[in-house]
Structures are given as structure tokens and as C-alpha cells.
Amino acid sequence: MATVSHRLHLPGSSPVHRTPAEVKIVCAVLTVFAVVATPRELFWPFAAYGIGLVVVWRMARIPLRWIAPRLMIELPFVVLAVLLPFAAGEPRTTLLGVSLSTNGLYAAWGIIAKGTIGVGISLTVAATTSVRELPAGLSRLRVPGMVVTIMVLMLRYVDVIADEAARMRLARISRGDDPRMIHQIGAIGRGVGSLFLRSYERGERVHLAMLSRGFTGTVTDFGTPPATRKQWSVACLPAVAAVGVCIGAWVAR
Structure with a gap:
């Protein structure tokens, strides 16, 4: 995708x-x-x-x-x-x-x-x-390195989160859930909370993987x-x- x-x-x-x-x-x-x-x-x-x-x-x-x-x-x-x-x-x-x-x-x-x-x-x-x-x-505009890292990683991984949300929605629909019904708002809220926790855990795993590969807090500018x-x-x-x-x-x- x-x-x-x-x-x-x-x-x-x-x-x-x-x-x-x-x-x-x-x-x-x-x-x-x-x-x-x-x-x-x-x-x-x-x-x-x-x-x-x-x-x-x-x-x-x-x-x-x-x-x-x-x-x-x-x-x-x-x-x-x-x-x-x-x-x-x-x-x-x-x-x-x-x-x-x-x-x-x-x-x-x-x-x-x-x-x-x-x-x-x-x-x-x-x-x-x-x-x-x-x-x-x-970086050449003197933007702090941490801000640059957050912005670049956000652009890179927002699709990962969107794909995860799409899979969760498909799983709910396949089990008979109808997101259009008002009585399903509780399930929607729990889904949002679950997505937040999954995203947080994924972020920690990605950060540990980057550190293990020598990440120093600065995104490479590719020359x-x-x-x-x-x-x-x-x-x-x-x-x-x-x-x-x-x-x-x-x-x-």
C-alpha cells in the first residue's frame, strides 16, 4: 500500500x-x-x-x-x-x-x-x-532534531496506524458489528482505546529497534x-x- x-x-x-x-x-x-x-x-x-x-x-x-x-x-x-x-x-x-x-x-x-x-x-x-x-x-532551518525526528516518523508510520484501524474495523464487521448503529458507540470507543495502546506499544518497539541499530536521535539527510x-x-x-x-x-x- x-x-x-x-x-x-x-x-x-x-x-x-x-x-x-x-x-x-x-x-x-x-x-x-x-x-x-x-x-x-x-x-x-x-x-x-x-x-x-x-x-x-x-x-x-x-x-x-x-x-x-x-x-x-x-x-x-x-x-x-x-x-x-x-x-x-x-x-x-x-x-x-x-x-x-x-x-x-x-x-x-x-x-x-x-x-x-x-x-x-x-x-x-x-x-x-x-x-x-x-x-x-x-535541519538547515535550525529546527530541533527531536522535532524533525517526530515529524518524519509521523509521516512514515501514520499509514501503519491507518492500516491497523482498517483491519480492526474489518474484524468487527465480520463479526456482525454495524458501526452505523448508535448502540455500537461503546465498541467504537473500546476500539479507539485499543488502537492507541497498540500504537504506543508499536512505537516503543520501533524506538528500541532504532536504538539497537545505532540511532543517535538525528534523522539522516541522505546527502x-x-x-x-x-x-x-x-x-x-x-x-x-x-x-x-x-x-x-x-x-x-
Whole structure:
């Protein structure tokens, strides 16, 4: 079964793929901060962010049919945003014969626009960066070694836990259990507790196995070369442009 990295990573040889991980992480963080800081009352900055994101997707050869279904992760926030125009207070406006809160409309627009762009940026980094590149990139950004280890192992073993949960669910169904029935909530709770204990015990066994093989607390970076000045200057252009759009939006507000 494919791991999380294989499901989110699209192997390629585009300039975005070849950019070192630390550069992509910094650019993604700067761009997300610029998007979040943009005034929600304006619409053109978010159009500019969207166009820039699509350009990066084209450069990285990431198809929209791959991006679109993965954007559905923000669906709960979209549902919340849709309810805001009805729940917020004054001032109000009429849209299609329905009285809606103006502040609620702006809040809903801000959540949907910023959330969609933020998820799109995260998917871009995930699609063009493999798990093998992360340890070196995070270490060069001076992230503590223990945090790097936890993140990398989490990405590696989350599929193991998901497979274990799927096997437990299949075993329950084969014994006549129906997870859709409310009276089975007790069995579901016990299953979650059992899964937690199994995951904890598996983690201890993996840690002991790593120590017995000479693990020192640092994840190997597999010899990936650090970013050059040219790579920093070229790859950061989209992030600089996003910061410029944000500043321009505040000036024009």
C-alpha cells in the first residue's frame, strides 16, 4: 500500500521539484502569512494569489484533477463559512431577497479564500517534496532534531496506524458489528482505546529497534545538497510577490 508521502508526492523533474526543501518551506510560510494578513474586504489580491498559485502548478506539472479532490479537506470550514452571513449581526444587506450580515459575508469570503489558497500552497509543497528531503531541509532551518525526528516518523508510520484501524474495523464487521448503529458507540470507543495502546506499544518497539541499530536521535539527510544563493533568490520570487501584493492591498485599502 502506498504511504502518505507517495499519495501526496508527485515525482518529477520540474524546477519546483529540484528546489531544496528548506527553500520551499520558507517560501510557503511567507506566502501563507502574506495571504492571511491580506484585508478580506478586497478581492483582487486573492485573485492575484490564485493566479500565481496556478502558475506554480503549471511549472511543477501538477494537474488540477490531482489538486481538486485534495482541496476537499477544507470542506468543514466552508460549511462554517456559509453559515456566518446568517448568524452575524449588523450591518445587513439583501442578497437575492435574503437578509445577510455584511460582516458575515466578508468573514465567509475571507475563510474560503484564505483557506483555499493556504491548502493549495501546502499541497504544492507536499507534491514537490519527498519525505527523504524533509530531514535535511528542516535541519538547515535550525529546527530541533527531536522535532524533525517526530515529524518524519509521523509521516512514515501514520499509514501503519491507518492500516491497523482498517483491519480492526474489518474484524468487527465480520463479526456482525454495524458501526452505523448508535448502540455500537461503546465498541467504537473500546476500539479507539485499543488502537492507541497498540500504537504506543508499536512505537516503543520501533524506538528500541532504532536504538539497537545505532540511532543517535538525528534523522539522516541522505546527502541532499543545500540550497545555493541562486536557488534562494529565484525560488523566493513568488513569496516576495505575495508579500508585495499584501502590502499593496493595505495601501489601497
